[in-house]
Amino acid sequence: MKLWLIPALPLIGSFILIVAGSRLSKRMVAIVGSGSVGLSALITLFTGYKFISTSATSFHYQAWQWMDVAGFSPAVSFHLDALSLVFIFVITFVGFLIHVYSTEFMADDDGYARFFAYLNLFVCSMLTLVLADNFALLYLGWEGVGLCSYLLIGFWYTEEKNGYAARKAFIVTRVGDTALAIGLFMLFQNFHTLNIQQIAAQAPQQWAVGSETAMVISLLLLGGAVGKSAQLPLQTWLPDAMAGPSPVSALIHAATMVTAGVYLIARTHAIFELAPDALMIVGIIGAATLVLAGFTALTQFDLKRVLAYSTISQIGYMFLALGVSAWSAAIFHFMIHAFFKALLFLAAGAVIMALHHEHDMYKMGGLKKKLPIIYWTFLIGASSLAALPLVTGGFYSKDQILWLSLAGEHGNIWFFLFALLGAFITSIYTFRMLFLTFFGNEKTHVGHIPGNGITIPLLILAGLSTIGGFIELPHSFGHFTVFSNFLNPVLPSVSVQEGFESIEWMIQLIAAGVALSGVYVAYIFYIVKPGLSEELKTSAADLHKFWFNGWGFDSLYDKLFVKPFVFISDINKKDIVDLFYDGLVWISNFFNRIFSYTQSGILRWYIMGIVIGGILLLTLGLIKN
Amino acid sequence: MEVSKINIIDVLPGIFLVTASLIAMLSIAIKRNHKLIFGLTTISLLGVFVYLLVYASNHRFTVEPLFIIDGFGTFITGLIVMSTLAISLLSYAYFEQREERKEEYYILLLLATLGSAILVISKHFISLFLGLEILSISLYSMVAYLRKRPRSDEAGIKYLILAAFSSAFLLFGMALVYSVSGSMNFSGIADYLSSANSLPLTMQAGFGLMIIGIGFKLGVVPFHMWTPDVYEGAPAPVTAFIATVSKGGMVVLLVRFFTQIDGFRFPVIVLSFTIIAIASMLIGNFLAIRQNNVKRILAYSSIAHMGYVLVAFLAGGRLGVEAVSFYLVAYFLTNIGAFGVVSILSDHDRDAEKIEDYQGLFWRHPKIATVFTAMLLSLAGIPLTAGFVGKFYLVASGVNTQLWLLVFVLAIGSVIGLFYYIKIIATMFDKSVGTETLALRPRLYLINLITLFVLSILMMFYGIYPQGLIERIQDFLK
Amino acid sequence: MQLTFYIAGAVAIISTIMVITRFNVIHALLYLVVSFMALAVVFFILGAPFAAALEIIIYAGAIVVLIIFVIMMLNLKEEAVDQEKKWLTPDVYVGPAILTIILLSELIYIISLGGASGVVGQVVDVKDVGKSLYGPYILGVELSGMLLMAGIVGAYHLGRKKKKVVHRFLEKIEE
Amino acid sequence: MNEIQVTSGLLLAAALFMLGLIGVLIRRNIIFMLVCVEIMLNSAGLAFIVAGSKWTQPDGQVMFIFILTMAAAEVSVGLALILQIHHQLKTLDGDAANSMRG
Structure with a gap:
């Protein structure tokens, strides 16, 4: 078991690139940068094969125990189970494809080595996060992800607004991180350990369902998750994070960073289940976010911002699923989403690159002919995002969430309606984006025609986002549940409320209908009568x-x-707290002068010092006796 | 005569060191050869170490009435021997280039090591005294070894008068203790104390006077004033020896003595040590902050470090002893490394002690500067160095026994300490190139360089992976 | 017995006071010999005849003679006495004296009250000392040999007449 | 009563010890300092003999012998150093040897 190699390889790659990056040729940088992640992906495959073939429930590997002193034993040890396997699979594979894509995308950038160093570190942090077997290590990965996102969003740091976006992302997520840290402290205080498995095992014995402590801790953990996953009310950093290069956006949105919150909640589901109210809040946040972000996406004109809001919205779906205890559905949607969102971002990046860094969709158009491969892959990704029935992966994953938000044991009609509304909006803005970008007249000249480095990852991702859906089919389609069975040892399956089984096909029909009608609306507005949207915009200008x-x-x-x-x-310009430190400096200097005086270099003086010390010792003895 | 009772195997390390020093002396009588005597010294030290590794693990027995050989003692003896080995490796080049008769130095080095090793295993006032004095008397000459330097003589005479003076206190204290308890054996004193309900006043005074003698050797406040002058005046390798081996032996003795007589029962003793520890941590650091002589900075920092060690000593118990052991390892490594850097940079006439000598060192000798930086960071207790783990161990033992005040002062002291360590590092990275006054000797210093690299690698290794060493220590202390 | 002890003790104290107050080193050393002899008497009364003999042989004999030798080697002249007079002024000795008196009174208080009661005077003769020295403390004797060796090697190295500083290439020729 | 109390012996030792101490403190001549340290060591030896005599053990005298050994070794090294210093500084003033300070 070389589990530790999976996060270690990108780390080593990053290290090499930081130390020697400026001396390596671009080719070498590309090989080191993407090769390390590629190797990780291979090892992941191998590990996954072994994991499944031995039908183990978990692998544990302690890579390094720092020390074990007085009960303090920080260790780098990894825990692999079905949940983390899904995550590392997505992270390494999608990450690898993004790396390959970047070798072409960033080819002309001066900070080539720096970019790959950060990217590798990002992947490493995320892998550490999901493989950690204790919260301390998880937190390390968590902060590492935060740091890397800061570095990458502000990658083109010469422009002030990029720096601003990077700082914003860092600060806003910090709010959540602080909540998470407090939550972890409380966990440690309650369980005297930070080992995730132990806590998960002990929690149900220590707390009753609905216990207040569980509630508080759950909410604090949720705070952390909301921050990283850009949910209400901490979602504001994500759209600005588009300042980074497109592969970064893809990485943040698909494989790393924003899904950390989903992972955290799924990982700590044992605690959340003890706090149904907190779980409810998770669902509400998810439902509210998905609708809010959807409406915002409708109005954006920047291609990448639309995708950013769509991510917020899709993560909202995952939160909704988590909120109704549909754990495996959330993870399933995470996986499919990772495929198609990475695809969309990479394709969008290719489009933007082809159009000389033009982000405005209204200045695009007619790219269908010029960039056929991009068009087709983008179409596949968009259909998946819009959950067009039967052929797309997104349909199966989103349908499961829709279904369980109504029929799951914690589901209700409001969740369902919000989710449905979200689905409708999603397909509108998705196809609005598609139509504006690829259809109509060509408005900007196409410069750079993407090469193999870009198209191959796109094709693979397109394949994955289509096939990916078929590993988990609903009851009405043959009830094929490889994925949820796989996750079952880690994440309990959700039971369906009485009397709902029979109407599952109806829900699916509704969902399909909603998605298709969304496409139709978009078609009307942006193909058939392009003026209509402008009219609407002016008539409801404030709302827009x-x-x-x-x-x-x-x-x-x-x-x-x-x-x-x-x-x-x-x-408080002259910081009050600083006074303390100034005081320390002053006192140190003061005492330094006094005591330096005693070091006179005169032997008899030193003897006097010893005698005085002796007198003090004896006097002390006499007084205390 | 009942001489034959002593099992030769038990005291073999000591016999080894004695024999080595005798052979060294005889070899001088036949022919003076620096290389030969250096080789002899290193080989015999290595031999002792290998013997300790192979034979003496964690068994425990006594050689009545003077010695106790247990895991703790064996571990620290090994540490002392290894440190002396490193110091002798550093000494070769240092003394080779100076036109003194350098061969006697190795005899004295071996004898001083013997003294320290005896301190570590002694369980009786007589062996304590003899060990201490063998160490001290060898050190007097080692400090003043470079006879061309007036400062060396000055340091030598200061050290001699003060050490003898504090030995007198130690002896008088021991006499008082003996007069009450009727035994000079630690266990005999412990027996007496456990039968007596309270600490008799005379005995208490005896302990007080003994603390003066012990405190002097440790260089803790208020018996610390000799440290900077002696550190400055002594040749750099000798300074390394004083800072590490000489102090380490005394620390172990202190721990052993007070653990055995269970001195922690008596609040007045605990209070005395608490005051000494706090004063050392604060005053040591205060004294260093505006100092411009690197050797003196290290001297003041060693005062503070001994204060830190006293925290674990006061915490007592298994954890405390573990902490002391680990800290000593880290402290030995880093101090020998730091003084090794000083000695490698020293030229013919004086040691590289002024801070100006280090200006821009990183741009002139990046390797040495890197080693020195690592050592200073370890002294400052930056994570992923052995110094950090050691300090953490100390804090853990302090927290474990609720010595909040001491732990707090330790933290404050470390913060102040950071300042002057960073100051040296900043000087080394200063781009305005300093005066290239100190020339490195080619060829000769390779051996120093290798030693320094080994030391810094060990230091980093124990910072990143201390668990192996921790388990080793726990194994020895079983 | 008791009277002899007190007389010898008084002599020892008085002569020691004389030692520390003399300006001439040789005078001081002569008083030191007196002090050591008085102490030898005390040892004898305390029942340690062997220690008494050693006190005279080693301390009063060897060590003091050694010091006198060195003083003769240094060839100190009359100015040295004047120098000492100048050094030993009240502002030099008042402070230390007060400190020492504090320490002494503390010690007197502690010793007289501190429970070290008992009588002394039982003779422990050479035979006992020898048996114990070469019995249990044999390793100590060995170690004291090492102690002396360290002293000899150190004194040899430090005391050697300093060579004229010659260039390293010329050194061989001069030898 | 013709017996000598332990306390008297110890007090004599303490008095001599303190005289030696005061000597070290007030004399600037290094030879004097060395001599006074010898006085202190000697009085410590006295204290050991008193204690040994109290318990009728030879240990006190054994310790005295070791103290004697150490004193001899120390004086020899000390005198050698004093010779050195006299060569270097042309004085025996302990206070003059203060080139290192601060």
Whole structure:
């Protein structure tokens, strides 16, 4: 079992690139950068094969125990079970494809080696996060992901707005991280261990269902998850994070970072199940986010921002699934989403690159002919995102969530309706994007025609996002449940409420209908009568603006937090806390002068010191006696 | 005569060292040859170490009435022997280039090591005293070894008068203890104390006077004033020896003595050591911050470090002893490394002790500067160095026994300490190139360089993977 | 017995006071010999005849003679006495004296109250000492040999007349 | 009563010890300092003999012998050093040897 190699290889790659990157040729950089992740992916395949063939429930590997002192025993040890296997599979494979894509995409960039170093580190952090067997290591990965996202979003740091976006991502996610850290402290306080498996095993014995502590801890963990996964109310960083290069966006959105929150909740589901109210909140956050983000996506004109909001919305689906205890459905959607979202981002990146870094969809169009491969793969990804029935992976994964949000034991009609509304909007904005970009007249000249480095990953991802759906089929399609069976040892399956089995086909029909009608609406608005959308925009200008600005969250936060904080900092320019440190310095210097005086170099003086010490010791003895 | 009772095997390390020093002396009588005597010294030290590795593991027996040979003692003896080996490797080039008669140095080095090794295994006032004095008397001459340097003589005489002076206190204290308890054996004193309900005043005074003698050797406040002057005046390898082997032996003795007599029962003793520890941690660091002489900075920092060690000593128990052992390993490694850097950079007339000598060192001698940086970071206790793990161990033992005040002062002291360690590092990275006054000797210093590399690799290794060493220590202390 | 002890003790103290206050080193050393002899008497009274003999032979004999030798080698002249007079002024000795008196009174208090009661005077003769020295403490004797060796090697190295500083290439020729 | 109390012996030792101590503190001549340290060591030896005599054990005298050994070794090294210093500094002033400080 060389489990530790999986995160170690990208780390080593990153290390090599940091140390020697400037001396290596671009070709070598590409080989080291993507090769390390590729090897990881191979080992993942091998490990996965072994895992399945031995039908083990978990592998455990302790790579390195730092020390074991007085009960403090930080160790780098990994735990592999079905859940983390799915994650590392997605991370390494999608990550690898993104790396390959980047070798072409970033070919002309000066920071080539730096880019791959960060990218490798990103993958390594995420792998550490999902493989960690204790929360301390998980937190390390968690922060590593945060750091790398900061570095990568601000990759083109010469432009001020990129730096701003990077800082925003870092600070906003920090809010969640803080909550998570407090939650972890509380966990340690309660269980005296940070081992995830032990905590999961002990939690049901220690807490009753609905226990207050469980509730508080769950909410704190949720806080962390919400921050990283860009859910309400901490979603504002993600759209700005588009400032980074497209492969970075793909990596953040598909394989790493935003899914960390989903992973965290799934991983700690034992705690969440003890706090049904917290679980309910997870569902509500998911439902609200998916609709909110969907409406915002409708109004964006920047290609990548549409995709960003769509990610927020899709993660909302996963949260909704988690909220109704449909654990494996959430993970299933995560996987499929990773495929098609990576595909969409990479394709979008190719489009943007072809159009000389033009992001505005209204300035695109007619690319269907010029970039056929991109078009077809993008179409597959878009259909999957819009969950077009039967042929797309997205349909099967999203359908499962829709179904369980209604019929699952924690499901209700409101969740279902929100999810349905979300699905409708999703297919509208998805096809709006497709139509605006690829159909109609060509508005910008096509420059760079993508080569193999870009098209091959796209084709593979397109394949995966189609085939991927067929590993888990609903009851009405033959009830093929490889995926949820696989996850079952880790994530309990959800039971369906009485009397709902019979209407499953109806729900599927509705979902399919909604998706198709969304496509139709988009078709009407953007192909048949292109003027119609403009009319709508002007007639409801305020609403459009409101949606366009992401429901005004940014300005709200600006008024609520940023402005007061700046105000306080203005008052406190000479930091009060600094006084303490200045004081320490002053005291040190003061004592230094005094005691330096005693080091006079005169022998008799030193003897005097010893005598005085002796007198003090004896006097102390006499007083205390 | 009942001489034959002593099992030769038990005291073999000591016999080995004695024989080595005798052979060294005889070889001088026949022909002076630096290389030969250096080789002899290193080989015999290696031999002792290998013997300790192979034969002496964690068994425990006593050689009545003077010695106790147990895991703790064996472990630290091994550490001492290895440290002396490293120091003698560093000494070769250092003394080779100086036109002194350098051969006697090795005899003294071996004898001093013997003294320290005896301190480590002694369980009786007589062996304590003899070990201490063998160590001290060898050190007097080692400190003043370079006779061309007035500073060396000055340091020598200061050390001699003060050490003899504090030995007198130690002896008087021991006499008082003996007069009350009727035994000079640690276990005899422990028996007396366990039968007595309270600590008799005379005995208490005896302990107090003994603390003066012990405190002097450790260089803790207020018996610390000799440290900077002696460190500065002594040749760099000798300074390394004083900082590590000489202090380490005393630490072990202190731990053994007070653990055996269970001195922690008596609040006045604990209070005395607490005050000494706090004063050492603070004053040692305070003294260093505006110092511009690297050797003196290291001297002041060693005062503080001994204060840190006292925290674990006061915590006592298994964890405390483990912490002391680990800390000593880390402390030995880093100090020998640091003084090794000083000695490698020293030229014919003076040691590289001014901070200006280090200006821009990184751009002139990147390897040496890197080693020195690593050593300083370890002294400062930056994570992933042995120093950090050692310090963490100390804190853990302190926290475990709720010595909050001590732990707090330890933290404050470390923060202050960071300042002057970083100051040296910053100086080394200063791009404005310093004066190239100190020339490295080619060829000769290769052996030093290799030693330094080994030391720094070990230091990093124990920082990244301390668990092996921890288990080793636990195994020895079983 | 008791009276002899007190007289010898008084002599020892007085002569030691004389030692530390003399300006001439040789005078001081002569008082030191007196002090050691008085102590030898004390040892004898305390029942340690062997120690008494050693005190005279080694301390009063060997060590003091050694010091006198060195003083003669240094060839100190009359100025040295004047120098000592200048050094030993009240502002030099008042402070230390006060400190020492504090320490002494503490020790007196502790010793007289501190439970070290009992009488002394039982003779422990050479035979006992010898048996114990070459019995259990044999290793100690060996070690004291090492101690002396360290002293001899050190003294030899440090005390050797300094060579004229010659260039390293010329050194061989001069030898 | 014709017996000598342990305390008297120890007090004599303490008095001599303190005289030696005061000598070290007030004399600037290094030879004097060395001599005074010898006085201190000697009085410590006295204390050992008193204690040994109290318990009628030879251990006190054994220790005295070792102290004697150490004193001899120390004086020899010390005198050699003093010779050195006299060569170097042309003085025996202990206070003059203060080139290292701070």
